[in-house]
Amino acid sequence: MTAAATRRVARPSGWYGMLILVATESSLFGTLMATYVYLRFQTAVWPPRGVAAPSVTVPTVLALVLVASALPMAYAARAAGRGDRRLALAGIACALVVQAVYLGFQVHLYFDDVSRFSPRLDAYSSIYFTLLAVHHIHVGIGILLDVWLLARLSRRLTPYRRTAVAAVAFYWYFVAVVGLFVTATVLYPSW
Amino acid sequence: MTVGTVARERIERLDRIWEERPGFTGWLTTTDHKRIGILYLATSLAFFAAGGVEALMMRSQLAEPNERVLSPGTYDQLMTMHGVTMIFLFVIPLSIGFFGNYLVPLMIGARDMAFPRMNALSYWLFLGSGILLYAGLLLGHGPDAGWFDYVPLASRKYSPGPGIDFYALGLILNGMSSTAAAANFLVTIFRLRAPGMSLNRMPLFCFAILATSFSLVFALPALTTDLVFLELSRKFGLHFFDVGRGGDPLLWQDLFWIFGHPEVYIIVLPAFGIATSVIPTFTRRRMAAFPLVALAELLVAFIGFGVWVHHMFATGLPEIALIFFAAASLIIVIPSGIQIFAWCMTMVTGKPEFRTPLLFIVGFILFFVFGGLSGIMLAAVPFDQQVTDTYFVVAHFHYVIWGAAVFPLLGGLYYWFPKVTGRMYHERLGQTTFWLVFIGTNVTFFPMHISGMLGMPRRVWTYPSALGWGPENLVSTAGAFFLTGGLVLLAANLVVSAWRGPAAGADPFGGATLEWTTSSPPPAYNFAVIPKVTSAYPAWDEEDRQTDAGRLERGELVLEQGHRTPGTTPVDGHLGEILEMPSESPWPFVLGALATIGFAFIIANHLVMAASTFGLGAVVLAAWHWKEPEEA
Numbered sequence: 001m002t003a004a005a006t007r008r009v010a011r012p013s014g015w016y017g018m019l020i021l022v023a024t025e026s027s028l029f030g031t032l033m034a035t036y037v038y039l040r041f042q043t044a045v046w047p048p049r050g051v052a053a054p055s056v057t058v059p060t061v062l063a064l065v066l067v068a069s070a071l072p073m074a075y076a077a078r079a080a081g082r083g084d085r086r087l088a089l090a091g092i093a094c095a096l097v098v099q100a101v102y103l104g105f106q107v108h109l110y111f112d113d114v115s116r117f118s119p120r121l122d123a124y125s126s127i128y129f130t131l132l133a134v135h136h137i138h139v140g141i142g143i144l145l146d147v148w149l150l151a152r153l154s155r156r157l158t159p160y161r162r163t164a165v166a167a168v169a170f171y172w173y174f175v176a177v178v179g180l181f182v183t184a185t186v187l188y189p190s191w
Numbered sequence: 192m193t194v195g196t197v198a199r200e201r202i203e204r205l206d207r208i209w210e211e212r213p214g215f216t217g218w219l220t221t222t223d224h225k226r227i228g229i230l231y232l233a234t235s236l237a238f239f240a241a242g243g244v245e246a247l248m249m250r251s252q253l254a255e256p257n258e259r260v261l262s263p264g265t266y267d268q269l270m271t272m273h274g275v276t277m278i279f280l281f282v283i284p285l286s287i288g289f290f291g292n293y294l295v296p297l298m299i300g301a302r303d304m305a306f307p308r309m310n311a312l313s314y315w316l317f318l319g320s321g322i323l324l325y326a327g328l329l330l331g332h333g334p335d336a337g338w339f340d341y342v343p344l345a346s347r348k349y350s351p352g353p354g355i356d357f358y359a360l361g362l363i364l365n366g367m368s369s370t371a372a373a374a375n376f377l378v379t380i381f382r383l384r385a386p387g388m389s390l391n392r393m394p395l396f397c398f399a400i401l402a403t404s405f406s407l408v409f410a411l412p413a414l415t416t417d418l419v420f421l422e423l424s425r426k427f428g429l430h431f432f433d434v435g436r437g438g439d440p441l442l443w444q445d446l447f448w449i450f451g452h453p454e455v456y457i458i459v460l461p462a463f464g465i466a467t468s469v470i471p472t473f474t475r476r477r478m479a480a481f482p483l484v485a486l487a488e489l490l491v492a493f494i495g496f497g498v499w500v501h502h503m504f505a506t507g508l509p510e511i512a513l514i515f516f517a518a519a520s521l522i523i524v525i526p527s528g529i530q531i532f533a534w535c536m537t538m539v540t541g542k543p544e545f546r547t548p549l550l551f552i553v554g555f556i557l558f559f560v561f562g563g564l565s566g567i568m569l570a571a572v573p574f575d576q577q578v579t580d581t582y583f584v585v586a587h588f589h590y591v592i593w594g595a596a597v598f599p600l601l602g603g604l605y606y607w608f609p610k611v612t613g614r615m616y617h618e619r620l621g622q623t624t625f626w627l628v629f630i631g632t633n634v635t636f637f638p639m640h641i642s643g644m645l646g647m648p649r650r651v652w653t654y655p656s657a658l659g660w661g662p663e664n665l666v667s668t669a670g671a672f673f674l675t676g677g678l679v680l681l682a683a684n685l686v687v688s689a690w691r692g693p694a695a696g697a698d699p700f701g702g703a704t705l706e707w708t709t710s711s712p713p714p715a716y717n718f719a720v721i722p723k724v725t726s727a728y729p730a731w732d733e734e735d736r737q738t739d740a741g742r743l744e745r746g747e748l749v750l751e752q753g754h755r756t757p758g759t760t761p762v763d764g765h766l767g768e769i770l771e772m773p774s775e776s777p778w779p780f781v782l783g784a785l786a787t788i789g790f791a792f793i794i795a796n797h798l799v800m801a802a803s804t805f806g807l808g809a810v811v812l813a814a815w816h817w818k819e820p821e822e823a
Contacts, residue, residue, distance in 0.1 A: 009767040010760045013305045013378050020374040020408055028412035031449075035416070035431070035442065043437040119429055123437035126429035130420070148813065160819040 011166075012159075018167035022174040025138070029178050032131050033185045039123045046189055047124045051117045053189040062105055063183040066139070067176045069098040070169075077169035085157040088165060089150065095172070096146040103139050110136065128186055135182045138175050145171065198743045202719050204751040209302075209715035211775050220775040222307035223715055224292050227314050229611070231288030234318055235281050241325070242276035243678070245269045247671060250635075254668040256656035263652040267335035268354070270650060272328050274338025275358065278458065279365050280321045282592070285600055286461035287372055287407075288317065291400045293611065295376060297706035297713060298394045300385025300722045300729075302756035303772050305378035308779050308815065309371050315783025316368035320361045323790060327357030334358035337650060339451065340421075342432040342443045347425045353794055356425065359418040360790045366411045366418075367786070373407035376400050384759050385705070386748070386766035387724035394704045394727060395478060398485045399464025402492035406453045406460075409496070414450035417443060426796070441506060448499035456495035458592060462599035463488060463530060466552045469599075469606050470534055472702045473549040474541025477728060480533040487526035487533075494523045504572050505579040513572050520570035527563060531556060546700075547621030551602025554629045558594025562587060565640070580650075583643025589636045601628070601681065608685060609695030613711040616688040624680045631674025638663035638670075703728040708736060721748040721757055724764075754820065771820045778815035782808055 040046050047053060076091025110132060119129040145168045152161050211217050211226075221227060249269055252260040261269070296304055304310045327333045334354040336345040345355045380401050384393065420431040421443070430436035432443050471478050478484060500508065500516035534556055543549060565587040569575050578584060608616050642663040647654065654660055698707040707730045709718050720743040723735045730736070743749060748757060750769060758770040785808040792801035 010382060010758065013382050013758070013770070016378045016382060017306060017309075017374055020377055024370055024374075024408045024412055027409045028416060031413050031416040031446065035420075035446070038442060038445070039431070039437065039439065042439050048437070120427070121430075121436075123430050123433070123439075126423070126431055126438070130423060130429070144809065148816075158819060158821060160821060 012163040014160075014163040014167050015170065018170045022170065025174065026178070029134070029181065032127075032134060033181060036127045036131060036185050036188075039127050040188070043123065047128075048122050051121070051124065054113075054187055056187055056190050058105075058109065059183050059187060062102055063179050065098060066102050066179045069095045069102065070172050070176045071095075072098070073169040073172045077166050080153075080157060080162045080165040083157060083162075085153055088157065089153050092146055092149050092153070092165070096143065096150070099139060099143055099146065099172075103136065103143060106132075106136055106139070131182060131186060135175075135179060138178070142168070142172055142175055195744055197746075198719070198740075201743065201746060201749050201751045205716045205719060205749070206714065208751065208754060209774075211715065217775075219780045220311075220777045222303070222311050222773060222775050222779075224296050224304045224307065224310060225611075225713065225715075225717075227310055228289045228291075228293030230314050231284050231292060231317070234314075234321065235284040235288060238276050238280035238321055239285070242273050242281055243675060245273040245276065247675060249273065250668040250671040252653065253664050255665060256654055256658075256661050258653055261652070264335065266652040267337075267650075268328060268333035271334045271337055271340075271358070272324070275324060275334070275362075277592070278338065278454070279362065280317075280324070282458050282596055282600070283369065284317055286458070286465075286596075287369070287376075287400065287403060288314065290396075290461060290465065290600070290603055290607075291372070291376060291403075294607070294706060295379060295397055295400055296383070297709070297717055298397055298704045299380065299383060299388060300705050300718060300724060301379065301383035302716050302718070302721075302750075303383075304375050305382055306375050308773050308776050310375050311776070311779035312783055313368045313372040313375065315780050316364055316371070316786060319783055319787030319790070320365035320368060323357055323364060323787060323794070324361035326791075327354055327361075332357065339444075339447055342421070342424075342440045345421065345443075346432065347428075356422065356794045359422050359425075360794055363415055363418050364786060364790050366415050369407050370411050373404035373411075376404040377408070380404075381761040382758055383756060383770075384764045385721050385724050386757060386759055386764060388729075388759075388764045390762055390764070391482065392724060392727045392729075392764070395467035395481070395484055395488070396461075396464035396704070398488050399460045399467070402488045403457050403460045405489075406457050406492045406495060410450045410453035410457070413446045417446035417450070420446075422793075426793075441503070441508075444503050444506065445499070448502045449496075451502065452499040453492070453495045455591070456492050459596045460488060460492060462555065462596045463491075465599040465603040465606070466534055466555060467530075468702075468704065469548045469552050469602055470537050471541075471728070472606075472700050473546060474538050474543045475701070476537060476541035477703075478533060479536040479540065480529070481727060483529050484533045487529040490526040491523060491530075494519065494526065498523060501570055501575070504575040517570050517572050521567065524563065524567065527559075531560065545622075547616070547618060547625055548602040548606035548700075550622060550625040551598050551605070554625065554632075555595055555598035555602070558590050558598060558632070562590030562595055565590065578643055580648055581643035582639040582647045582649060585649055586636050586639035586643060589639070593636070594632055598628075604681075604685065606700070607706075608688070609699045610706055610711050610713070612689045612692070613695055614688055614692030615695045615699060616692060617684050620680065620684045624677055624684065627677030627680065628674060631670055631677050634670030635667050635674050636670075638666045642667075698730070703730050705729050708739075719743050719749065721750070773820045776815065778811055782811045782815065785811060 072091040072094040076088045076095065079087035079091055117125055119125050149165060149168055152164070211221055211223060218226065218230065248261060249266065252258050252266055292310065296302065332352050332354045334340065334357055336350055336355060340355065340358055343349055380397055423429040424431055430438045432438045432440045434440065467478055467484060497519045498516055500512055501520045504513055569584065569587060605616055605621055642660045645660060647660045695711050697710050705722055708722060720739050722729060722739055725735055726732055754772045754774050755769050756772055757766055758768045759765055760767055785804055789801045789804035789808065792804060
């Protein structure tokens, strides 16, 4: 075996594990969005009478903010790959702030919607609130992962933690992209 | 293999490094894929026994018209639990959990799975899901809406008790377990193959597990979503399936079968993999059409995603949808046919020696062809609409699932028994058992084709004598008891042989794959030296096996400095790095237990307690990852 062949290194197992998690979660979101479309074509009036179509501006801006928060995560992953612990910390912290503000806003909007029409109203409200809730839960889990990374990186950067940063960054790319799809789906009645 | 002093020292060091805690607690904390496999084996066989008893109780009730052995309510619970048990708690955990876990790392020359602790977690989640599902039945609130649990019957209005909640949450937990297992297999197969094992040299069994894992990763979310919709409807009054509020009960069926049909191939593909392991060994030749069989395995899994509507031909869907799905269902015959011809050609052109494992594989091929033919009949829409929801369908899927999926598992139990226990089973008794089980299967399930044609509907608790279904049902019931007798003999053979059978040695059958190159049972680290691989039949490459002895002496890829296994590139299998693997840990067990308790709280409507339990789970997850493998 040549020296070049022995140095050919695949991505770490943890990264592949995240790839498969993302694959199965994409399938989950795909099913939810397909359900939205399926239910939409069971009914003539969508959303039902008495429920206003969702407003476009704020959710769109928020979705773009979430996409933007992937940039500092990408930066953190690169910094961690180089072994630069401080810059990685800074990147994650920056992303965390944006994501936390995002989630706060979204939760506020969510309960605002709930106060206007109940999830128990009909099929529209059921899938609307379920789809959004599943996405917000994914953001919430991502924030917990960020906090975990900050705690772990505050002391030392090990190969294991470097993989963790790369995997969590990958998770955030997925959540950001899926956020665009989810937003486009729930805004469908307002197009 | 003669072992020199240096080599013996290396082996002793490996023994020390890979040794796990002894005794009962060792089983709770183990991360050894072989011990986890054995846990899966024992648990899934216990559930198999439970599912079998349920089947016998139902057959007793159906033996004659107007029987009163069981009450209708009990019958419904037994019928539902029989289906759920056999699919989610027996076949999948046995084929993927036991055979996959035990064999994949051995066959690819690795020392463990890619994520050993997650592997343990998969098992504990599976056990938790089984406990939840059976807790319902034992508390008298078993699920009773059939294994596919159609709404509106399963809605709160028509099934007010907690039975359906046990079903839904038990299966969500089961799905988490299977997803974790599938992710683990995918990464293991792509990352941990021994250097030199490029994808085209990977055993076909691993291709089958690969295809199954892909299917699981993409199919399970549909079931999970469906179950979440169901629970949101039942517990919080949301409307997904309720026509009066803009929902649609067919949504449940669509999502269920988007999962449910790939599931059929998830069940049967590992069985294909076992067939392609057993046949070369007992025919003394390589598999015919190796690359075609590998591609056919992947293709079956892929096309399996496009056929779900054939479970719904009688639901009034538009004709164009029916035609599309009928055509897709017929296309799947092609990759299945490729495999059948490859198995047959391998046997015809080889020197078959019909020992017990091969007999079961031959039985499997016969049943698969037979069940496949009734499948082609059912793929024709007009015929399906005639016999839908009759015993003809029950006959078809029992030929496929019992005959085609479980027969190879039984053959596999005999085939790898010497590897797992280090002892031989009784060959004559094994062959007799095969004939009993083979005849029993036909006597049980063949008459169901006829009673179905005569119009007997599925899922009925009893039937009046004037309809004339008595004789077929009596024969079925007699066959079921006969079949059970055969299975008891099988169990007796294996249990007694595990204690008193003659020593088997490393390779009693002259197998082709790497598991036969190590001792029986294998040491905790599987291989003293990571084996050299230059073909898909490495155990038959004698020169390579002789070089292994020298490599052990020289310390080449012995990796006796720690808990290590080589990591290779995904396609070519070039050695890339040495991976430090985690060792035993109590956390997977704790997390699995917490998840089960949390789900039980949801069933009992204690949502705050459930949330606190999951919060505790997050803390456990942090504790799990606190100590990194490099620091161990």
